[in-house]
Amino acid sequence: MTEMLLIPAIPLVAALLCLAVKNSRVREYVTLVGAAMLLSATLNAAAGALDGMTLTAFGGLLYMDALSAYMLSVIAALTLVTVIYSIEYMRHELDTSVINDGAHRHYYVLFNVFVFTMTIVPLSNNLAMMWISIEATTLVSALLVGFYRKKESIEAAWKYIMLCTVGITFALLGTFIMYYASATLSGEGAGVLEWTSLKAAAHGLNPATVRLSFILIMVGYGTKAGLAPVHNWLPDAHSEAPTPISALLSGILLNCAFYGIMRFAVITDIACGHAFVQDIMTVFGLGSVVIASVFILMQTNSKRLLAYSSIEHMGIISLSFGVGGPFGIYASLLHILNHAMGKPLMFFVTGRIRALHGTVETTEVRGLLKSAPLVGALGFVGLMALTGMPPFGMFISEFLMFRGLADAGRWGVIAVFLAASVLVFYGFIRRFGGMFLGAPPKGSGHGHGTYWPASAVLVALGGGLLLLGLYIPGTLDRLITMSVAVTGGGQ
């Protein structure tokens, strides 16, 4: 109970403190400490979940099982990472007087509120509650996307909020219809929209109704999760937001939205049979992978390129979740973690490139391996990881997805996916490889204040990806397996 309530409380308090304090350094440390506490609280709760206990609060409004615990730990861990990098990034912005102190405070307040909203998502058992929190994440992050108040950032934020609000409207409609489906079954009442009770009653739900609701959910949350063909806000928002925020958006926000889809998919799976869910999620997943691959090929702005790669990876996650089975869902969850490590790593790298060269255009930067060895090397690590190369984590999750697809006999899907992955690799190595290799231009790489913990974080992320490529620690393995059990997959 309390340990669960602690999780959202911490960032909320941090936000209020940031609002209060004048000194920018203090703000940073408040946020840092908050993130650290958040992580410890989450892991503590997750440890509980590992022992198979599920927590509830506010009469089942909040609820935590292995899956929520897993998502929360990813969120908390990435939050800490991002805070550490934010410190370096925002200091640089202050020093180069891109922003003033007010904006600095503004940033940290919103940052914490954003984290708060995201922690609510996995905790909410009531599906409408989940919707509210997801919508809340949109509203807060929109302000962060528009942080710079430049033309482009405002445009990006506008598109982001417009598209996501429209999308999420359908998600709410879907939720209503789900409510109706369960209400007609088990009468009115507060418990009607609770995931736990819905899952329990799923067999009896009217398939047609549930199908309609899931279609709406898929479009609604899919928009937010950046699944093609309703992904269009994503490249703009990711490229215009401050780099740490881009990392958060792509690393966990997308997954929060996808988390909503997961919860609904579980119910739909039981109510309408697996085929329907598998087909619709495969369509969205494969579509995202293919479209993203084509866009990656031609992209020269490294942040936009990474944004499209996020679309690709959400596609992979959806694809593998859709195929289901013992491997598919495991792969999907594992891929969420891998992506939450690889994408921030790459975003931070581009952040440092921006600090070094003042641009993120791949065509204008050369020879990073020479001028900034750490950035160059880790950049290559991130590149290989994101393109699903062994010995990095994503290869394992993608391989498990192949296994799932092979079990389902979906050779065509594998073939198409592999073709697309070749394009992705081509685009990545062509663009980023060009940045890292070659001779650095004269007088480039004027050093900027790097914050050593940030460097440590970069190394840690790279190391983590390598580790997950060769060995998945027992606890993690168990947590994921239990989450798979929660979704009812694996039988």
Place this chain on the structure above:
Amino acid sequence: MIRQWIEIFSVIDAISIGMLLTTLAMNSVRRIETCLKAYTMNSLLLALLMGVCAIYMGIAHLYIAAAVTLISKGIVIPYLLRRVVRSLRLTRDAEPYIGTTMSLVISAVLVVIVYSSLSKGIVVEGVIENTLKISISIILIGLFIMITRKKAVTQVIGLLFMENGLFLAGFSLTYGMPTLIELGVLFDLLMGVIILGVFLSQIKKAFVSVDLDRLTTLKG
């Protein structure tokens, strides 16, 4: 005895159809003030419908819901929007991408699609049988309006229409959710509108106009 009256004259259907008509009207309206009026009308109808249902079923918290809707959608949001519009000195919307007749046709098609796909799929009975279909049609038409309109403000209005439709749907499907949830939803929407207002003025500042054709620098 009122219940019979309501049933005889099938008031609920009447009101919801009224909402549909106000939405369809958006296809032809050009002056932004008028758009706002149409929206206000639409919201008032929604509140009225809730009220009627409250009487019809005599569920206490439906009165609250109706009241909240009336205040937020019928009064607060239009007021906010009007202020924004005034501050931005907007009068007419630019010519939409699709002409009036054509867009009316498309809206009709959307309605047909909704009716067909719902009647073969989801089964709902009782007073709300039509309301649901109408509400989903309203949502789609609202989206369609957003697609055709060029000015940011009119897009926001389209979005608000969608939300009215959404509320109609939610209401007809759930007879008002647990109040807490409902308030949360409303709060979110309110925040959304406010933030949209903020961005509207920022757009005005940055781009000199709120003509959305200019918001196309990010592509590829």
Place this chain on the structure above:
Amino acid sequence: MENLQFLLIVIFSPLVQGVIKKLKAACQGRVGAGVLQPYYDIFRLFKKDMVVAHTASWIFYVAPYVVFVSTVAACVMTPVVSVEGATFGIGGVIAIIYTLALGRFFMALAGLDTGTAFGGEGSSREMTVAILVEPMMMLAIFTSAIAGGSTSIATIARSGSVFYSPAHLLALAAFVVAIIAETGRIPVDNPDTHLELTMIHEGMILEYSGRYLALMEWAHVMKQMLLFTIAADLYFPVGIAGGTAGRGALAAFGYYALKMLVMSAGMAVAESSRAKLRFFQLPSLLGSAFVLSFLSLMTFIMMGR
């Protein structure tokens, strides 16, 4: 005893060369030198001092020995008058051809070693010709090998199985062209000239003198007689000792001498009745020979004989 029959080639090859020269002279209405002239030349060269270019490396000094040695080794593997003998198991016809190729390889290197234009020209052309000749020779031999059920010349010769079939005649035709090319005779090369633009073989060994030249020349005539011998074994094995129509050793000698004489005559006539081709017309000649040998192979596969 029969293991030493290769000495016949080593010893008599200059004689064959002499005979060919004599017959050629006869065809051209000259008297010509005596048939023993090549011996005199070789012996004289052995006694002479040597002039070596300062640009030469050790390759230049080694090459003559390698060429000579490889040719002898090839001779050892070839049955001359008798198919009995332990030395034929050392390696079949493929081994023979590749051993000869070793000699050619070093000769070409020697041509490049001194860094003169003639040497380079000679090597370049030699290798070019080799590229066109070697495959066709191989194919011609494949036919016999398949027919004889072995790639060892002795076995092929012993099993006088299906000779004088269309396949064999085609193969023979190709092989004759191969011999002409390999021995550097008209119309492929002109053995008698040192005119810069036409030399192939002579170009490569232009820098040589004294005993090295002697070795080179000797190896060359040995190679010529060796090829005659192989042709005889593959296509006219009549009268070879231990063969199907096996005679005694003496008769075998007789037959062998006769075959050599006939071939020399043919060579002489061919050479004096034709003009040398331009280098870039060679491909058409050798290419058609290649087609012949390929056809022979195909006909054999189709018809089985």
Place this chain on the structure above:
Amino acid sequence: METEGIILTASAVFLSGMLLLAVMPRRVSHLAYYIFALGSLLFGLSALQGLLFADAWSLSAPISGFLALGFRADQLSSFFGLTLSILGFAVSLYSTGYSKNAVNPRSQGALYGLFLLSMYAVFYASNIVTFLISWETMSLSSYFLVVSDTRDEAAGRAGLIYAVMTHIGTAAIILAFMLLYGSTGSMDFATIKAGAGAVGAVKSAVFILAVLGFGTKAGIVPLHTWLPLAHPAAPSNVSALMSGVMIKAGIYGMLRVCLDILGGDVAWWGVTLLAAGAVSSVLGVMYALMEHDIKRLLAFSSVENIGIILLGMGASVVFTSCGLSSLAGLALAASLYHVINHAMFKGLLFMGAGSVLHATHTKNMEEMGGLIKRMPWTGLFFLMGSVSICALPPFNGFISEWLTFQSLILGIKSNTLLTKVLMLSGGAALALTGALAAAAFVKAFGISFLGMPRGDNAAHAKEASSGMVAGMAVPALLCLLLGVFPGVVLRLVSAIPLCGLPSVSGLPQEGMSISVEGGFASLSPVVILLLMAITGVSVYALTRALGGRAKINIADPWDCGIRRLTPKMQYTATAFTKPLRVIFKSIYLPRRDLKIRYAAKPFFPIDITYHSDVTPVFEQYLYSPVIRGIHGAARRVRGLQSGSLHLYLGYILVTLVALLLIWG
């Protein structure tokens, strides 16, 4: 000592070397290569044990609940492991000298170690996921080695093409493996093999994918285009390993999947392999002939040799499909023999090229010449390598090509007309290849090592350091030994069940000589060698007897009396191959441009620039159009993200409506 133990120690040695590189100062970083040499020795020891005593060790470690890293050695893996160990040892020795002038020796050294280790992992991987991980690690480490000289823009481009091509190949491999897994339900090669009967329908699909995937790595024409770019761009010690062993990993993959797992008993598979082999060998060597960049020449010749290996493999498959198991064994033995041979001489030649590059700072043969006088050892070893690769007795190349010839001629025993014709045509192709190769390497050795120096760098070249010489000596010696004692190799090869030689009537190795198919042909190279030695001695004696001591007068070469022969007057590499450019112009599509600036037309030119090269057919007519097409399509698709919010909203509406219509 237990083989597992040896393996683990060897791996530990490698890792320690890599770690040491991280900490040790730049100056002494070359010492790490001694550690790698030691590691290779240990691996070699274990591989020998695996082959001689057929002890199959296996190791495994879990990745997650469902996946495990697994390694197992059977004779096939051990054979390739042995090949790698020998060359790895030699190249590591060589690198102790060569790496001294590397741009970034430490990272290069670490990558080198990783590269070697990953190749072992590929050969010993026992399940799909392990294989793929090792495979990609191998590709990546080699990619980074190719681009390791970051100053070199061309290397960057070569690396890009290499990376993309290899990734395409990997995609095909993954699909092939997934088909195998899907139809047998197992990830472990042994289990898959056991259940291979169930593969059935998709069998041929797997074969095609495997040939495409592994063929890309092996460099089969027309999938070879990356090879002549990447191999020359890499540091020469790495080029030696890439050409010597890495491309054989492709061969290993084909053997493992198509022959070992799927049984390789389908006639048209063999036909396909034969055709691929013939084309690759002929075209490969033809392009090699036209190269003036010595490393590119060697790279193209690798394509040729892969072709020869494939000829043997294809023949073996055909024979298996005809039920002629003994001949199948023979053909496969030939192809495996060529695998180890090519590893030796191509490794040697690349090391030699490396020393030349090291000494003259150029890869262009037109600037070399006369090197044999300044670099006697390198010259000698390069010559030995050239003789071996031209399949001239008594060196090793001859043995394997001889065996290949025999198996192709014996193709007459196969049971369909097509296979008979194809195999003998393959023989013709092999003959042609041999002749072309001879020309190519007369050029390679003659132009760069003989004659007069064509440039200052060549004139002042220095012999390579002792470490490099030692590194070259090892394979050079082996080239001779493997050529003289074929029985040894054949015994090792015959330990591989695929060759099934114990059951074969062909190749009973009676001591020194080998005989094929009950005396169809026989060969005893050692006798040939002895013959040559004896004749050599006796001839020398004869000349002494006839002419006494040689009296040699050193003089200028014959210069037609113009008194000074300059290096410019020598035959150049271009001139050497001119006749072939003319003869085979339909294949080469040669391009020449001749620029003459006149003082007074037409008799007094100031200078003449002549440039001539051949059209890269596959790049120009196969790859460029495809790439251009893809780029064009991608550019057009980008229109979807036009930046118009209305359009995006439209997507949402359309998507929703579509879904409603499909599933609603």
